[in-house]
Amino acid sequence: MGTPDSTSTPFWGPDFAALQQSDPDIAEVVLGELARQRGGLQLIAGENFTSPAVLAALGSTLTNKYAEGYPGRRYYGGCAEVDRAEELAVRRACELFGAEHANVQPHSGAAANLAAYAALLVPGDTILAMSLPHGGHLTHGSRVNFSGRWFHAVAYGVRESDERIDYDQVGDLARAHRPKVIVCGATAYSRLVDFAAFRQIADEVGAYLMVDAAHFIGLVAGDAVPSPVPYADLVTCTTHKVLRGPRGGMILCREELAGRIDRAVFPFSQGGPHMHTIAAKAVALREAATPTYRAYARRVVANAQALTQGLQAEGMRAVSGGTDTHLALLDLRAIGVSGGDAESRCERAGITLNKNAIPFDPVKPMIASGIRVGTAAVTTQGMTETDMKEVALLLGRAARADDDASLRDVRAAVAELVSTHPAYPRR
Structure with missing residues (x-):
């Protein structure tokens, strides 16, 4: 592959030359993907281009550090610098979204959902979430996913007449099944969600309200759509997509759930966090505050x-x-x-x-x-x-x-x- 200017792009630096020398096959893949992204229209709804600064953090020496636990409470020594990175990410997330607590360790949106369920549910509990064929997500109760195998999942959907969420159906199903958690948020639903309506239904049946904001949290950060944070008990999200950060997850929650969420992420569902990714999340969160x-x-x-x-x-x-x-x-x-x-x-x-x-x-x-x-x-x-x-x-x-x-x-x-x-x- 001809790449006469490959090392002149603003985010490779001298380390890419090392990759070309040590593993030309993978270097060719990386350059091929760069060419694909540059040469076409990228219209996947969950994809974006991170900044060179985010990429720099992702490719940093922070990838070398094991840091099981949380800042000030690690299971390994030598964590002073990575503690600073995580503390910055947490503080920036709380400030940007007005959240009482943030956990920035989840490796993905699915991992964030797993931890959220683990904090609030035990196997066999009932969840009420959006039907996958109507725009929901695998982790909202699909039978091929852990969420549908471990929990009793009840699905709501959209009205056939206008293809918008049927809030009357949500209320009827909640009263009939008394779910412990109600999930709102979707991967293929283009309209705003009425968080106040979901909050009212959750309060009526004594359920936690969990908002999966993976797709639209970046729009929330930019004040382009309403925030679910004031209404939800917890919000799960990804840090890529519109937020334009690295691939990863995050959980925002009320202070009373902080300990349960943190324990559900580590040690229940994850081991060592990816500190290079957490640093990149911090960079993206700072960028999103501008x-x-x-x-x-x-x-x-x-x-x-x-x-x-x-x-x-x-x-x-x-x-x-x-x-x-x-x-x-x-x-x-x-x-x-x-x-x-x-x-x-x-x-x-x-x-x-x-x-x-x-x-x-x-x-x-x-x-x-x-x-x-x-x-x-x-x-x-x-x-x-x-x-x-x-x-x-x-x-x-x-x-x-x-x-x-x-x-x-x-x-x-x-x-x-x-x-x-x-x-x-x-x-």
Whole structure:
């Protein structure tokens, strides 16, 4: 692979040259992924581009340190510096989100959910959460996941009439099943969640309210959507996606749950934390506290709405009629294309997105009637609502194309567009 300028990018530094020398195969993979990210449109709703500063923390010597336990209470010596990193991350998380307590050690959003359940439940307890086919998550009670195997999971969904959460159904199910935990939050639901309504239902049945904010916590940080923190007993989230940090998880909770949450993370469900990742989380949280980031978060939503409108003009029906967040779910049945085919064609055209089931989908999930798109990454690149109109046109062309020549034409147009808004620009 020709990479004459590979070491001139702002985040590799001299260590990448060492990787090229010691393991050229992996170096080629890393450079290949960099080229893929630079050369196409990244519309996966849960993906973004971290800053060079976040990448620098991830690639630091903090990866060498074992630090089981918590700051000031470690099981290993030599933790003074990593203690500072974790304390900064915790303090910044609490300040940014107005939380009473934060645990920044979970390795992922799923790990954060596991710890949250462990803090509040015992096997066999009942949880009430959003149905996976209607936009929920595997860890919200799917039978193939620990959450559905260890707990009695009851699912609520959206109304068929408008594809929005049926709060009457949530209340009826809560009263009928008396869950110990009610979970709200989703991976493929584009509308704002009424946290006050969930809080009222949880109080009525004596349940804990857990908000899985993995997808939208970055929008909360940027004041682009309402915060669940004042309403929830605990909030789980990821630190990547819109928040633009490293891949990882985090839990925010009320002070009275702090000890239970901390013990559920360590020692119950995890051992040594990834201190390089925690440092990178601290960097991202500091970045998210700036006016620049708040402007970014608002642009993410505006771009998502513009992209959704453009895709509707291409004949794709927006589930629930639109979006209030960073993502949209599109029903492709009107254009005669499955979600699986659209994903494959778009990838060949340099547009990365995912097939996705729609509520009440008549076909299997691996085929799917819809696609899910998100605007976090393209907004990080500096794209605007005007650019989203062009993205919608290109996506529509790619989804309908069934020949290589048409897809090559779209790919060329995609390359031209992203060249004016490069990810990780060369210096």
